[in-house]
Amino acid sequence: MTHGASFDVPASERLDPTKYLRKREGSPGGLKLKPKREEGSSPRIAAAPGSPPAKPQRSSLFWRMYDRGDLPVRVEQARHNTIRWTVELSSVDLHYYFPIFVDGLLETQEPYRMLAQRGTEELVAGAAAERLLPVIPQLVMGLRAALRSPRDDTIQSALAVLRLLVASGPDAGLALVPYYRQLLPPLSRHISDNLNLGDRMDYAQASHRGTLGDLVLATLHALERGGGADAFHHIKYQVPLYESCLRPSRVARKA
Known part of the structure; x- marks a missing residue:
């Protein structure tokens, strides 16, 4: 009785099971693709000591335009935390530049952060009210992104x-x-936040210290005072814990 010829079967390569996607994750070839670093993303720095871990934020247009020399502002080297405008402030095109400066509030690296905060403050202070009003709708998305940070x-x-x-x-x-x-x-989550901001520099309001909840409340008070007769109802709808600064509270009325 003869036996059939034997063949050497090469051992198959064992693939790493962690490299495969789970059901419905979907990818050509069924392998996980390592996320690529987005080209042109904003430079990152370590979070300040004691601060919660920062989640990734969207890339800011501000730093790219500043590095290209496309913004009419520079760091004033002779004075600390001061900026210098390269054009007359009254001639700055607010419709074009103001949303870019507000977008820059997301910056965490210097000098971009200081430039964005100082620049935004000086654009508001240096522009006539009639020039600011038409630009406000263009600032909403940038402010919303910063408030959700x-x-x-x-x-x-x-x-x-x-x-x-x-x-x-x-x-x-x-x-x-x-x-x-x-x-x-976003302010509804922070109105009762008593986490102290510490000594981190606030270029726009360097003299104002307090908890984040205090600053949220001060901002809501300003919005109510300047927002007309129905402002409180609109604020209350979005921030249920808010109590009016212009009318007696429920506790006072019951007393």
């Missing part, structure tokens, strides 16, 4: 801009009312 100092910067806008003219607060739905929901 996981970083307390970024939220603080956006709150300062809102207060500056309300104070810029009698109609600015009214112009913000239609955008409460986009701007105020």
Whole structure:
């Protein structure tokens, strides 16, 4: 009795099971693809000591334009935390540049962060109220992104801009009312936040210290005072814990 010829079967390569996708994850070839670093993404720095881990934020147009020399502002080397405009402030095209500066509030690396905060503050202070009003709708998305940031100092910067806008003219607060739905929901999470901001520099309001909840409340008070007769109801709808600064509270009425 003869036996059939034997064949050497090469051992198959064992693939790493962790490289395969789970059901419905879908990818050509069924292998996990390593996420690529987005080209042109904003430079990153380590979070400040004691701050919660920062989640990735979208890339800011501000730093790219500054590095290309496309913004009419520079760091004033002779003075600390000061900026220098390369054109007359009154001639800056607010429709074009102001949304870019507000977008820059998301920056975490210097000098971009300082430039964006100082620049935003000076654009509000240096522009006539009638020039600011038409630009407010263009600022909403940038302010909303900053208010939703996981970083307390970024939220603080956006709150300062809102207060500056309300104070810029009698109609600015009214112009913000239609955008409460986009701007105020993030504040509902922080109105009772008593986490102290510490010594981190706030370029827009360097003298204002307190908890994040205090700054949220101060901003809501400014919006109510400048937003007209119905401002409180619109704020209350978005921030249920808010109590009016212009009318007696429920506790006072019961007393």
